[in-house]
Amino acid sequence: MSTRESHCILLGDARLRSEVVVDDRKVVRAALGGDEEAFADLVRRYSGGLHRAVAQIVLDDEEAWDVVQMAFIKAWQRLDRYNPRWSFSTWLYRIGTNLAIDLVRSRSSRQKAHRAGNEHQLRLVGGIEETTTRLEHGEVDGILRDLVRFLTPQQRSAFIMREIEDFETAEVAEILGCSAATVRNHVFQARKTLRREIQSRFPEFVPEDQKGQK
């Protein structure tokens, strides 16, 4: 692929994203007028992504669906407070993430995480090239879920939003209600912890020359 083609694709992605944001605002206006079907379209558009992110925070698929539903209902109740300066998804993820973090804090997270860790006893064999080409997306999700329990709720949220959901730093800062520098720090700390855990639990992903390093 030529540089120009690649650049066009990148610009295309950015344009597509801004078109989605504009369309979201139209749908939000319709929903504000009481159009439930318009709001249902927003649920169809964002519930999958929000569930993916929330499930990695609460470490439980079913609880994650409950959080997603609560987040949408809360969003509907507060739709008149939505600030169009931010995309609807940013605002929605903020509500969902806060609910998820509250849930993690309110329950005995250690016990839940322990159970989730036991559910996923994934061990892979072979070198890096063999393993990552064989890896199914679901398996990587399982490994991530197994390891994020070592992160604080904020680190977990920042890492998921930034590295999995592809939010911009400014958007993650808005979602978590902190500064961009804090987001970068959360992601940095999360990466450091995950690297350490990968080295001890999944050494097949660590190059030979890095094994044993902390």
Place this chain on the structure above:
Amino acid sequence: MSCEVYRELLPAYLDESLDEVRRTGFRSHLRSCVGCREFAIGEEPTLVFSLAGTGDPSPDRIEDCVTAVVAGIHQERLERRLRGSRRPWLAAAAAVVLAILAASMWWLKSDDGVSSPTLQANDQGVEISSPVATEEIPSATEPPPRVEVEMIQEEVRVYQYAIGDNGTTGAVFIVNPAMEL
């Protein structure tokens, strides 16, 4: 952009110093190019998670969620409508009317020389709680019962006092503002 260029972007990606457009391009390349992914994971093992989060829930699960959310919205609307239909002033007016009726009945009965009336007006929304004391019947020459109405948030309380020979008899009505009138 060639794989070499993407590989050169790796340190900037890890430093969080790439602009967002390049960052998005880098991530999408990492997802699609096995060679660059192997290289990147070799440099930074946590980049194995570039493959995470690409699976979407089934359409049925999404529709279940839509149904649950719409049901939640209907429930919320219903609750809001019920809250809106509560009219404390109406409940207060009803309480006053009830109190006056009760006082009149009491007055008429005591005029006829009937024994002490017992307030039984315990309908759906009206409760009679804890009479302060139950004493003898006030005679017709005694002053009429005194009625006081107090509103505490949405709750309306009606106090009725009558002075008898041996002290004061009191009754309090608590009116439920959610009562349909």
